[in-house]
Amino acid sequence: MTVKTNVATSEDSNDPTLNDTVTTISLTFTEKIEPKTITDAIKLYRIDKNGNAVEEPSIIKIDAADPMVIQINNKAMSPLTQGETYQLTISRDLQSKSGDSLASEFVGYFATNYQLNLAGNMDLNNERTQIHIISDIHLGIDDAYTSTVANRQPLVDYLDQLNASPNVKELVIAGDFLDFWMLPMDYTMPATQSAFYDAVAANNKTVVDAINRIIQSGAIKVTYTPGNHDLLATDADLARIFPGINQARDSMQGLGTYVTGTNSEIVIEHGHRYDFFSAPDPISNRDITQNGTSILPSAYFYARIGTSSIAEGFPKTTNTFPELKVDKTDASQLNIYRYAQVWKALLTNIPINESYADATITTNIDGFTQTYAVNDILPHQNEDGTLGMNLYQDIENTWDERQTINGVKVNIPVSDAITKSADTAFIDSQAQTQIFDTDPTKRIVVFGHTHHARITAMSNAANQKTIYANSGTWSDHATGNPTMNFVVISPPKADSDIEIVNLYQYATDKTVTQWAEGQAITNP
Template sequence: MRKRILSFLLASCMVLSLALLATGCSNKAGPLALWDAGKKRDKIVVISDLHIGIDDNYAETVQNRPLLIEFLQRLQRTTDVRELVIDGDFLDEWFLPVYYPSYTDEKQFYKAVIANNQGVIDELNNVIKSGIKLVYVIGNHDMTLEADVLKEAIPKIVQARDAEGLGTYYTGDRNEIAIEHGHRYDVFSAPDTVTNAKLCGNEDTIFPAGYFYARYAATWVLEGRPKVEKNLPVVTNVPDKTNVDQYGAYIYYSILKNVSERMTPNENLDEKIFDMHIAGFDYAYTYLDFYPVQQADGTISAPVLFQNIQRTWDERQKINQVKVPNSFLEAVAGTLDWEYFFRQAKVQYLENPNENVDVVVFGHTHVPSYRDMGNGKYYINEGTWIDHNTDYPEATRTFAVITTGEKTIPALYMYNEDGSVTDIAASVSGEKGEAAPAANPLDNVSFDTKALENYGDTDTQARYVEVSGLADGGVQAKLNKGLKAFCLAPTSSAEKDTTYDIMPIFEVVGGDLLSIRTYNTAYTAGAAYPVNSIQTQLFSLTTGGQDAGNLWDFIKDKGAFKQLILDGKFGFAAAGVDGALPEELKAAAYKKLAESIDTPEFGMRFYFGDGGNLNLWCDGDNHATGDYWLFDIPVMDLASVATDRLLPIIDAMKNLGN
């Protein structure tokens, strides 16, 4: 298909234009055109997810802002561009830490965002002056941006809006191009004036659950991605799939559970961190207020915010003008599946008999995508311009260019730091509309945390991890048997009057290594206090066994590693101890850890933790100073002491901290 496109472009006398785009024309001396323009204004350029913010300390686009301004300046000189479309998430109200001062005037908030990014606004006005039509399509991070506020800043901008907080823009010679942000189909991001209406006593509560999660996640990122153990409520009874209502609630819970275990800001779960006096909310909420739990009647629901969210999806879709509604189960399961949005593009537009659309452009996911369906139909996701695109580290500053005419030709590019432009369509493209093949054969693997039946009570649960989705059923059975035995090991050796609460945590690294640890709390009848412990193990997802060795084998220069410990290069925490730790305790802990290097059990005390860290532990001296001590160091800092087996893991885990 790419050859057919090239032939058409050659026939259109655009050889030089394509060559400049494909090879990159670097010129930072002045605002030159992005490419050698044709004689006809027939190109629609689409950018999205700019995420410019109210304060550079919080914003996701700061380093790339000068490059965005440069891009806009060069776009003005590119005389075959007919339109520039900003496809949502332009001015960001969501990426804010929870400690950002509470406010009541959203108009003033957005005006402050505009003032903080006046250089971008000025160039957008200049884009219009150059003869290019400027269009804005609303996104989820700016769903409360009122039209008059944006019009005051950019008077001649065209705004595509339909339902509140949503919009679709049709363009092209035949209106054959449909551009929308894509959050309309996302349970966590689509406007929600239904679920909290009764709680708040009004129908202005447009913010969906994703707003609260985004604030929480932004806080974690801005605090340096701390690793804080959180005692999250656990749903132990998994509903049968035939119970569509409760199984949907469980899937929603599972998604929140997975992200909440990884993103752990310093704020307490029961702390009223969401002080809300905007968008129909007028109260302060905790994280637990919208975290699903098992209710007294056995059903699964958040206790305060977004109660029974699975039951309002149908009504939300009607209000949000979804052309072809889907089930809550399909929508919530697709939240973290970027291909879900490609499927929605097909259902809503490309394969919808009521639509006459050849090209659909979405934003929202930050993952650039180019899908040629082979029948003149295309799906494009134009990606993002944020500084650190953790959803797709290979590319940021990406944009779509669609040439309209008798035949519509879409393309996808990245604007490089040196001013060159790279064609990335082939690298993010699937065959004939199919999803690009998975880079990792283990991509379909999923993990679930289960609880041992008839054990403990509401405060003590013996939990274990179960794996599904492995292609080899024998390997999967072997792995699950080993995981269950490892996780539940404390219960098999426990005294009759001792009950354990066991919480497993795991990371998948190096493609097929499962690094798992369990945090165990032993409650013994008559004991003055519970005793905490930890155990760690490395499993292979390829063989299902523990033949991957241990992480100590991954360290080549063990002497240098020991010196890192003695030099205090590792972070330190004492289990169960609150407050600042005395320096003498830290020194004693580092010394004890270094001295334990030569013991047989030392190699079994490593695990990969959150945020790209290597962790290890040793027993503490007593309960007052910690039942066990935890140490961690960024994996990237171990490159000089690593074996060839660890080096590729270091390269892969660099992205975890981004």
């Protein structure tokens, strides 16, 4: 005799299968069941915080319409409590009418997911435990160019609902918050960087006010970590605009990692430190800017060019990318060539009216004062046949040092860093390489940066299940991906052993949809 359940289960107690609402557990056997053998043969247990199986008082009966089906409900005939791990056992004492039994005892583990309700979830006992993570909001200085306009009011609505929720403990804003990149090449910058960020705040006053209401209420801890699009925003800038906000910053400007959770098992960062084109660059160009703090990575200039292309309607262009020759036996030269090919692929998709040779990119930021041409960023052929660059000269040889300065734990080979920079899966994989593989105490990692909202199971050096999530974006458009996403982490309740991670999408009508299947870990 064999059995199938309507609830997804796992044989591994450390990896229970996460199910949404579970009210009735149906066991379908291949033979008619003998009612007299049900007693003590089928048990449902809840797993407590110490891993002990505590029997769940249940009603277990044969389905009146089908003698091959057994149904299990709790005594209240209500859905099983959310945020719990359960163990289902069926012993060989259970027999069919013909006297058959299971070949071996059935033991299955499953967990019950939370149904998100920003107005409050009764199974959370009116306690503040949940952590919400948002990223890549991209609030800009000018609505003619910013990538978040239509989604700004829904963001305010979400934040206001969050502020009123009785279950939210933390809100983490994981970078690319106040955007200084998405501007056309000829945009006139404010006189100072602080003036720039004040202007961004003024242009997005409704969002700023909503976040400040949360901070001022004092019930929810609000934390900010830097992203690449706001890597010049200083501690003072954020503190001035959002008094009382917590900031998780590294010693290197433009980077930060926030560690939270009951046992510091959760790591949240933007993810750009692993991106060759977007990580802070404290080495290149300082001889040009003549200051000791310049960190703008080359992707900043890509964003400026791209914004011009959008503003110009992706025009037909006479610009061409130079054909470069390279000595492939020279590793450094080959990496410059790879860098050039990435730029060629990028620029193909963002045509502009302006000539690559003309100085059209205004700066007045991060120590840069000149107006640059696109060709200043691109590799070119020197008279002696070698490849060189005006800006970011020698970037291919300083990547290892740059990683050390930026706190990258596991060195990423420069060839991979260049050629895989646009691969979202490569950035996602750094959660495994840089965090789970190096620190077995970390069980959950959340990045932003890629705008590709997702959630997946990984593992750590101790062979424990871990969870990686990407919080997506709130930009108006995310080609091929959803927008208005957020991640929710629900730590274990007082007498539970399970921590749950979910990914959601917000809608303009203020409703929330689960975007991907949730994941759970035990004993975090």
